[in-house]
Amino acid sequence: MPIPKTSSGIPKLAFGCGTYYYKYGNNTVDEKLVAMIKATLAKGVVHIDSAEVYNVDKELGLALAESHLPREDYFITDKYFAGTSSYDARSKEANPYLHLKAFLERVNIPYVDLYLLHSPFIKKETHGFSLSESWKFMEQCKREGLAKRIGVSNFAIEHLEEILKVANEKPEVNQIEYNAYLQNQSPGIVEFSQKNGILLEAYSPLGPITKGDKTSGVGKEFDDYLTSLESKYGKTKTQILLNWVEKKGIIPITTTSKESRLDEFLDVFSFDLTPEEVETITKIGAQYKPPLRQHWVPEYGKYDNFRQTQNPTTTDQEKRRLQSRSTSSDPCTTSALAVDRQDVLIAELAAGAACSSSDTVVSIVSMAISRCSTQDLDKHPRNEMSVSSFKSPITELSSDLESWNRAPPLVYSRAPLAAKRANLAFWREVLIGNGRW
Numbered sequence: 001m002p003i004p005k006t007s008s009g010i011p012k013l014a015f016g017c018g019t020y021y022y023k024y025g026n027n028t029v030d031e032k033l034v035a036m037i038k039a040t041l042a043k044g045v046v047h048i049d050s051a052e053v054y055n056v057d058k059e060l061g062l063a064l065a066e067s068h069l070p071r072e073d074y075f076i077t078d079k080y081f082a083g084t085s086s087y088d089a090r091s092k093e094a095n096p097y098l099h100l101k102a103f104l105e106r107v108n109i110p111y112v113d114l115y116l117l118h119s120p121f122i123k124k125e126t127h128g129f130s131l132s133e134s135w136k137f138m139e140q141c142k143r144e145g146l147a148k149r150i151g152v153s154n155f156a157i158e159h160l161e162e163i164l165k166v167a168n169e170k171p172e173v174n175q176i177e178y179n180a181y182l183q184n185q186s187p188g189i190v191e192f193s194q195k196n197g198i199l200l201e202a203y204s205p206l207g208p209i210t211k212g213d214k215t216s217g218v219g220k221e222f223d224d225y226l227t228s229l230e231s232k233y234g235k236t237k238t239q240i241l242l243n244w245v246e247k248k249g250i251i252p253i254t255t256t257s258k259e260s261r262l263d264e265f266l267d268v269f270s271f272d273l274t275p276e277e278v279e280t281i282t283k284i285g286a287q288y289k290p291p292l293r294q295h296w297v298p299e300y301g302k303y304d305n306f307r308q309t310q311n312p313t314t315t316d317q318e319k320r321r322l323q324s325r326s327t328s329s330d331p332c333t334t335s336a337l338a339v340d341r342q343d344v345l346i347a348e349l350a351a352g353a354a355c356s357s358s359d360t361v362v363s364i365v366s367m368a369i370s371r372c373s374t375q376d377l378d379k380h381p382r383n384e385m386s387v388s389s390f391k392s393p394i395t396e397l398s399s400d401l402e403s404w405n406r407a408p409p410l411v412y413s414r415a416p417l418a419a420k421r422a423n424l425a426f427w428r429e430v431l432i433g434n435g436r437w
């Protein structure tokens with residue numbers, strides 16, 4: 001079944017060129033991504049989500065040229081690399097307008113369908129323009145026909161308010177991290193965006209099945225419920241979770257390394273979860289603690305703190321995780337004792353301990369704990385692919401730190417040998433300075 005579109009013409013599911021394919025700092029052409037984008041377009045999954053920081057313009061340009069499709073038959077999103085809250089890295093181009101012009105030339109297309117500010121962390125001292133001034137560059141892109149639509153990503157309410165004050169053209173989209181285990185990237189953002197007519201896009205929509213703990217407590221209850229829906233509808237858990245996101249009025253941005261998964265994507269909208277089922281997924285998912293946050297942890301992890309009493313049905317394992325998260329005096333010691341994968345965790349906690357702000361320490365500790373609770377990640381093919389795509393066998397990591405510094409965060413946390421060898425400065429840089437896209 002073809003993927004339906006919103007009333008404003010945005011296809012309701014996108015294939016992402018970040019995460020699995022993210023290759024910032026690596027300039028070799030990823031032939032696998034070229035082939036996958038071609039296959040994606042050929043199958044009819046025509047909404048491609050990209051970004052400056054993914055560093056995949058060459059791949060995108062090649063795939064589009066080799067697909068020979070009329071421009072109006074596919075939908076491209078690009079994002080201006082505004083940087084993180086540490087303001088230590090950003091776009092090569094001087095402003096969002098100049099970046100988009102350069103992007104269109106590199107990819108050899110006349111316009112993008114959607115252009116986003118990748119993050120709100122923009123200020124005059126570092127960028128040469130303020131957040132509200134950055135929106136003027138975005139509006140210029142739309143005015144000149146370089147972008148059909150303009151929007152933002154990873155914006156909290158206060159950032160949207162700042163833009164809305166000066167906007168002649170409202171942001172059409174806010175792309176945020178969203179799934180059943182993380183139902184608000186920042187407080188109230190879903191309700192605020194929807195109330196203001198800003199369409200939400202959800203990245204990492206499959207978090208519960210790729211990273212969630214399925215073995216105990218809420219995670220097991222959630223997974224068992226997905227299993228019952230699998231049998232009822234004859235659909236996979238992947239399809240059920242993507243269908244749930246769409247039923248919440250949000251567009252899922254997913255990705256895959258496998259062509260076979262594209263057929264699953266095409267069959268996401270051929271069934272309808274009932275309102276009761278949507279509500280049950282929402283309710284069980286909201287009880288998952290700590291929330292499953294994979295990206296922008298230093299910026300938004302501070303919102304994941306909560307009191308232990310909020311979850312009356314915790315298992316012993318969850319209680320230990322909760323205890324670790326709520327400890328403020330010595331999070332490193334408690335957390336390190338709370339999980340099995342101590343070698344990995346200790347390196348991450350060491351990074352946290354090296355931070356200057358206590359909020360960041362808590363965020364890093366939270367992230368470390370939620371990662372270490374996952375049982376099955378080592379078997380996940382994404383890890384092997386990430387390792388091989390950076391040409392760094394785990395045992396040689398210490399001699400190739402630069403590549404690892406550019407790899408997606410998932411990879412470092414699954415590399416115990418690297419963790420043992422790493423020094424504080426390296427982990428601090430990895431976890432705080434990079435890799436949160």
Ligand SMILES: NC(=O)c1ccc[n+]([C@@H]2O[C@H](COP(=O)([O-])OP(=O)(O)OC[C@H]3O[C@@H](n4cnc5c(N)ncnc54)[C@H](OP(=O)(O)O)[C@@H]3O)[C@@H](O)[C@H]2O)c1
Pocket residue numbers: 015016017018019020021049050118153154175176203204205206207209210237238253254255256257258261295381382436437
């Ligand atoms: N704006 C931002 O700051 C931001 C941040 C992060 C991501 N993004 C965008 O969002 C896109 C998607 O992010 P994501 O990768 O986190 O999305 P996701 O949809 O949560 O995860 C996709 C992964 O799920 C795996 N998967 C699917 N079904 C599975 C199953 N049944 N069991 C196990 N694994 C399964 C896929 O692996 P297979 O290879 O096996 O299919 C794929 O690698 C990115 O590529 C990027 O374009 C944007």
